[in-house]
Amino acid sequence: MVAGRLSRLIEPALLYLLGKGEAAHGYDLLARLNAMGLTETQVDPGAIYRALRQLEAEGAVVSAWDTSGGGPARRNYELTDLGRARLASWVTVIARRAEAMSAFVDDARRLLDEN
Amino acid sequence: MVAGRLSRLIEPALLYLLGKGEAAHGYDLLARLNAMGLTETQVDPGAIYRALRQLEAEGAVVSAWDTSGGGPARRNYELTDLGRARLASWVTVIARRAEAMSAFVDDARRLLDEN
DNA sequence: TAAGCTATATGCGACGCACATATAGATGGG
């Protein structure tokens, strides 16, 4: 019942992973994002691909097909300067929210412990 | 551009405020919720009233009309045991998410500082 | 009596996902 969504963490997480500079196509990012444990459930592939395309439409990333390796073609993504700036914006927002949430948790725990 | 939604913080915040036991009708909760600073923008009254009614439908709160005071009638809300349990569930979820977000912020800041 | 505050409520639409499904190239086993 009580679940809690991702609430727009996919986008900043993708920007972060791309900022780390390793090979970066969607399917790989999907695995790495799941490994980060930011999310409570497995991340939906559809959400990844859509987020990447929107980020590209906004100029935060650029992509290029890679047909060199075996298997189906990969769309490789790279972070732009605008993308780095976008990540920085996200960080301040998320930091503020994390702090507010921690404070709330402390208050609520105190209340619950009172009984 | 970079905004970040409430991501389901209204419901736990309401449960918390009701748990503190003070007079509790929607309009008052609205002001107190805004004072908490949990949200980046002002909370929408519609969201409050809808959340309260849904919580009542789920048995987490109960309400009663109060026509004693001046001004329009107020619908006073009270937390149930089920509501307290619900708040406890939320707290564990939010604590985990806040921790993950803090860790992400640290990592991302380290990455951005590398330049 | 008109404006403004208190108080509750609904309509509508956007956005971000969850779940399902489609496609297709490559690879390995029976």
Add this chain to the structure above:
DNA sequence: CCCATCTATATGTGCGTCGCATATAGCTTA
């Protein structure tokens, strides 16, 4: 050789949570 499976990208659809607008109505004050 063909079927299953893995890799990889992509779209369709629907739902929940708001954000914004609007409606209503009682009471207060100028």
